[in-house]
Amino acid sequence: MPTSPQKKKKTSNAQRNGILAAGTFVIDRIATVKDYPADDTYAAVLSETITNGGPAFNALVDWAHMKVPFPLYALGLVGNDDDGRWVRSQLDQVGVDTSLLGVHKKARTSVSTIVSATNSRTRTIFHHAGANAELDAVHFPFGKIKAKIFFLAFLALLDRLDRAAPKYGTVAAKLFAQAKAQGMITAADVVSDSSGRLPDLVAAALPYLDHFFCNEVELGLVTSQQVREKSGKLSASRMLKAARSLSADAAGYVVVHTAEGAAAARHGEAAVWQPSLNVPRAEVVGTNGAGDAFAAGYLAAAHDELPIQKCLERGVLVASASLRSATPSQSVGNLRACEALSKRWGFRATIDLP
Secondary structure, X not given: OOOHHHHHHOOOHHHOOOEEEEEOOEEEEEEEEOOOOOOOOOOOOOEEEEEEEOHHHHHHHHHHHHOOOOOEEEEEEEEOOHHHHHHHHHHHHOOOEEEEEEEEOOOOOEEEEEEEEOOOOEXXXXXXXXXHHXXXXXXXXXXXXXXXXXXXXEEOOOOOOOOEEOOOEEHHHHHHHHHHHOOOEEEEEEOOOOOOOHHHHHHHHHHHOOEEXXXXXXXXXXXXXXXEOOOOOEXXXXXXXXXXXXXXXXXXXXXXXXXXXXXXXXXXXXXXXXXXXXXXXXXXXXXXXXXXHHHHHHHHHHHOOOOHHHHHHHHHHHHHHHOOOOOOOOOOOOHHHHHHHHHHHOEOOOOOOO
8 A cells, every 4th residue: 555645646536637558569561462372372462551559559650640638658668679769759749748658779679560451351460579578567667657548558578567466366367456556547458469368367357457358259259258159149138248347346347349339337237338330341450559549538538537338349440440551550540530430330229237
């Protein structure tokens, strides 16, 4: 527990402003093909793009494109290389504060090679962790941070933050506890890690998280519950059962985003569902960064203290906007443009949550 002098220095939530996005900053090198090739076969590359990658980097660019009226802060590590300088320049150009984006002397900037298949709307990622794996607790000066929301992603992809820590379970969980003690709202996303360690990493963080994001695949990995039927149809009852099992230990909301829509579960409250947009097939170019765009839209609304239904709605709007490009953020526009998509395409039919 913090001492009395530390409590006096704490900045209250009402005094805070802006979002601090921490964690993975990646260079995405995207190759677009019609279909992903089988082993030892060939696929023609239709286009190649170099763009922002990683949930922290993506969300910051999304917020900048949305023209949110609050400050944005980046916290992480890049390498002392051309890729690292490119990351910093991209963030500087869109007005993100990069004073907490450090440069590692030895590790290279993280890189992902992504193959995006247009016919199946799927992507395959080959990832080199690089400097992201060196991010540690020492890089988080919470006493100097004035942001309202602390967003960290991805759990299970930040080696030093996933390490065990006394009392808290993991280093990441300790960081969330420290952020909350300073008066910040905490949020995290998780990567689809099938190594078996995901349940423990999430369990450690949940007691200190106000908003925990995952998709239905990650929800299944964390809870060992399949939320889709064999036919591929989403089972609302299974999804809610799994989400509620996590929300019992969470400080706030467990938020599950799917192609059909998004649900938010909080212990002791009725679950909330928001259908996604009816995005025409011809408009979908790629799904890379759609989950990050959802988190960006959701957290922008949470920052403004909007109701949970509005947070979910804004999340699916921004995610839908991102689908129109193979890159994570290029097709994300300002909030008005994202909201206009609902009038243009309409929402899917809602589902009744059990």
